Amino acid sequence: MRLLGDETGEVVQGEIGRRLQAARLERNITQADLADRAGISRRSLERLEAGETVRTTALWQTLRALDLLGALDRAIPDPDRNPNPLDLVRTAGRPRRRASRTTTGPEGEAGRRGDAGWRWGDEETER
Numbered sequence: 001m002r003l004l005g006d007e008t009g010e011v012v013q014g015e016i017g018r019r020l021q022a023a024r025l026e027r028n029i030t031q032a033d034l035a036d037r038a039g040i041s042r043r044s045l046e047r048l049e050a051g052e053t054v055r056t057t058a059l060w061q062t063l064r065a066l067d068l069l070g071a072l073d074r075a076i077p078d079p080d081r082n083p084n085p086l087d088l089v090r091t092a093g094r095p096r097r098r099a100s101r102t103t104t105g106p107e108g109e110a111g112r113r114g115d116a117g118w119r120w121g122d123e124e125t126e127r
Contacts, residue, residue, distance in 0.1 A: 014051030016059075021049040023066050038065035 024034050035042040038061040048054045063069040
């Protein structure tokens with residue numbers, strides 16, 4: 001199954017569990033051995049593979065034990081290592097500390113930054 005982004009949390013959890021189980025079996029590791037290597041209980045690993053809710057630390061530890069933790073670099077790139085050049089220009093090289101308040105709504109692009117009433121002055125007025 002390919003995750004496209006519109007799946008429910010339960011579907012994503014189930015798919016992650018299925019993939020972890022497949023990785024474990026591909027390496028010919030029992031649940032008990034992997035749980036021991038990861039430093040988690042066997043029951044936590046069973047729940048993780050079944051797509052049930054577990055602590056995120058159990059996921060990280062399992063990924064590390066399967067030597068898959070580095071895959072997160074591809075999934076969630078480090079913005080400090082590969083900064084967007086346009087962002088560097090906009091922020092004068094300073095890292096972003098908070099998100100700007102932009103909204104998309106019926107006012108369209110003009111209202112995104114709160115300037116819905118601003119005009120260039122050369123627009124034709126409706127009569």
